[in-house]
Amino acid sequence: MTEPTETAATFHRIAEERRTIRAFLPDPVPPEVLDRCLDSALRAASSSNLQPWEFVILKDPEVRKQANAICFEQRGPQTAPVLLAIVTHRGTQKRHCRFILDTLQERGILRKSQQQYWGKLMPLIYAQGPCGILGIFKKAASRVTSLFRPMHNMLSRADLRVMTHKSTALAAATFMLALRAEGFDSCPMEGFDPWRARKLLKLPRGADVCMFLAIGKRAEKGLWWERILVPREWTVREL
Numbered sequence: 001m002t003e004p005t006e007t008a009a010t011f012h013r014i015a016e017e018r019r020t021i022r023a024f025l026p027d028p029v030p031p032e033v034l035d036r037c038l039d040s041a042l043r044a045a046s047s048s049n050l051q052p053w054e055f056v057i058l059k060d061p062e063v064r065k066q067a068n069a070i071c072f073e074q075r076g077p078q079t080a081p082v083l084l085a086i087v088t089h090r091g092t093q094k095r096h097c098r099f100i101l102d103t104l105q106e107r108g109i110l111r112k113s114q115q116q117y118w119g120k121l122m123p124l125i126y127a128q129g130p131c132g133i134l135g136i137f138k139k140a141a142s143r144v145t146s147l148f149r150p151m152h153n154m155l156s157r158a159d160l161r162v163m164t165h166k167s168t169a170l171a172a173a174t175f176m177l178a179l180r181a182e183g184f185d186s187c188p189m190e191g192f193d194p195w196r197a198r199k200l201l202k203l204p205r206g207a208d209v210c211m212f213l214a215i216g217k218r219a220e221k222g223l224w225w226e227r228i229l230v231p232r233e234w235t236v237r238e239l
């Protein structure tokens with residue numbers, strides 16, 4: 001049997017130690033720790049490398065107060081020294097496609113296929129038309145095509161939401177693990193009012209809060225129970 005390397009063992013320990021913490025000590029999170037964890041989170045994999053996320057650190061006390069209310073006064077955000085909103089954007093793809101193409105160009109390695117991919121295919125996938133009608137049409141056409149050959153189907157507005165939330169959640173997961181590696185804890189939350197959250201954060205169209213994340217050092221009663229894992233055979237299988 002292969003034993004884990006020291007690095008692997010450290011990683012597995014961090015994954016084991018990461019728990020949702022619902023009450024925090026008032027100890028501050030040093031800004032350099034937050035920055036390092038953000039640096040790691042921003043390196044998460046994302047669909048077509050479009051990095052659709054935005055981490056909004058809620059510093060203003062009045063904004064914090066409103067955010068706590070939006071999170072239904074949960075104890076995690078109430079006690080945490082740091083609260084972030086992790087936002088996902090469907091509207092930044094144009095800017096990010098351009099950036100990727102410009103970067104490849106600057107590096108002198110821009111290929112025609114990449115030009116096609118980020119210059120033509122991505123805008124086509126993200127195009128929704130008025131009231132999302134084009135998206136629904138694209139989706140229907142792709143479903144029919146899929147009867148005859150493999151076909152991409154993330155084409156409607158709802159699909160784009162899934163796509164951007166997926167990538168953003170990966171960045172959030174990386175962030176939480178990085179925080180644990182630095183000795184800090186977190187509480188991810190989708191228990192919040194999404195409409196009020198969008199208003200508070202002044203989000204543009206096509207943006208949603210993926211989750212709020214409370215961060216700090218765990219208080220004595222911050223961990224509510226021992227980990228509960230459903231049986232492995234329900235969640236892992238071979239085919």
Ligand SMILES: Cc1cc2nc3c(=O)[nH]c(=O)nc-3n(C[C@H](O)[C@H](O)[C@H](O)COP(=O)(O)O)c2cc1C
Pocket residue numbers: 018019020021022074076187188189190191192211227
């Ligand atoms: C997307 C998401 C949303 C969550 N929302 C909340 C929440 O609103 N409030 C809360 O107390 N915990 C929330 N949690 C934490 C889960 O309840 C927790 O991850 C789960 O019980 C497993 O426990 P563990 O994280 O300690 O392993 C959320 C977790 C995720 C991933």
